[in-house]
Amino acid sequence: MALYQFEGLKPQIGPGSFIAESALVIGNVKIGKDVYIGHGVILRGDYGMIIVGDGTAIEEGAVVHARPNDRTVFGSQVTVGHGAMIHNAQIKDFAVIGMRATISDYSVVGEWAIIGEMGLVKNSQQVPDDKIAVGVPARVVGNVNQEQKDFWSYGKRLYIEMAHRYNAPGAFLRIDQPGE
Numbered sequence: 001m002a003l004y005q006f007e008g009l010k011p012q013i014g015p016g017s018f019i020a021e022s023a024l025v026i027g028n029v030k031i032g033k034d035v036y037i038g039h040g041v042i043l044r045g046d047y048g049m050i051i052v053g054d055g056t057a058i059e060e061g062a063v064v065h066a067r068p069n070d071r072t073v074f075g076s077q078v079t080v081g082h083g084a085m086i087h088n089a090q091i092k093d094f095a096v097i098g099m100r101a102t103i104s105d106y107s108v109v110g111e112w113a114i115i116g117e118m119g120l121v122k123n124s125q126q127v128p129d130d131k132i133a134v135g136v137p138a139r140v141v142g143n144v145n146q147e148q149k150d151f152w153s154y155g156k157r158l159y160i161e162m163a164h165r166y167n168a169p170g171a172f173l174r175i176d177q178p179g180e
Contacts, residue, residue, distance in 0.1 A: 006046045014054065018163035021174075032056065032076070036163040048088065053078065057159035059099075062086070067105065077156045081117065089121070092129070096152055112144050114152075 003011045003019070006027035014033035019025060023037045028045035031037065032054035040061045043050050048066025052058065053076035061083040066072040074080070075092045081099035088105040091097065095109045098117035106124045109115060113127045116134030127133045132142045166172045 009045065011043075011045070016160075016164060016167070018166040020060075020166075034160045034163055036159045036166075038062070038082075048072065053093070055156060055160050056080070057156065057162075059084075075111070079152065079156060079159070094149075094152070094156070112149060114144055114148065 002021065002024050004024065004026045009027040011025045011029040011031065013019065013031045014035065016033050017031050017035040019037040020039040020041065022039045023041040025043045026046055028049045029043045031052045034055045035052055036057040038058060038060035041058050042063045044065045047068040049071040050064055050066060051071060051073045053074050055077040056074050058080040059082045062080050064072055064086045067088045070088050072086055072088055073090045077093060078091050078095050080086065080097045081101065083100045084097050086103045089103045089107045091103065091109045092111040094112045096114040097103060098115050098119055100117055101115045101119045103109060103121045104123045107121045109121060109127045110129035110131065112130045114132045115121060115127065115138060119134050119138040120136040121127060122137045127138065127140065130144045131140045132144055133140050
C-alpha cells in the first residue's frame with residue numbers, strides 16, 4: 001500500500017482494513033476498521049482531513065479530497081462506487097454513492113441515501129436520509145425501501161469480507177511473469 005506522510009501528518013489505518021498497493025493515502029487520513037480501499041483510489045489529506053468510517057468500501061478509481069482546514073467524512077458502511085469523486089462533503093452511515101458520481105463541497109448525503117451513477121450532488125446540497133437522488137444536478141426521485149437496504153447490506157458485507165480476503169496470507173500476491 002502507498003501511505004504517505006505529509007508535513008508530519010500520517011494516515012491512521014484501523015484493523016482488518018485493506019488498502020490496495022496502487023491506492024494513494026496521503027497525510028491526515030483516518031481509516032476505521034474493516035474498510036476496503038480499492039485499486040487506484042486517492043485519499044488526499046494534505047490540507048484537509050479525511051475520515052473513513054468502519055466497514056466502508058471506497059471502490060477502484062475514486063478520488064477523495066477536502067478543502068484547507070476542513071474535512072470529508074464517511075460514516076460507517078458507506079459504499080462508494082468506482083470512479084466517484086467526493087470533495088469536502090459528509091456521507092452518512094450506509095449511504096451508497098454510485099459509480100462516477102460527484103459529491104461536491106459542503107454537501108451532505110443522508111443515512112441510507114442512494115446517489116445514482118454519474119449523479120452530481122452540488123455544492124451545499126442536502127440529500128435527506130432514505131432518499132434516492134439521480135441526475136445532474138441530483139434530484140430526489142424516490143424513497144429507499146427495505147428490499148434495497150437488504151440488497152445493499154449484502155454488498156456492504158461482501159466488501160468487508162473482501163478486505164479480509166485480500167489481507168489473508170498468500171491470498172493477494174504480485175506475479176512478475178504470466179503463468180507464475
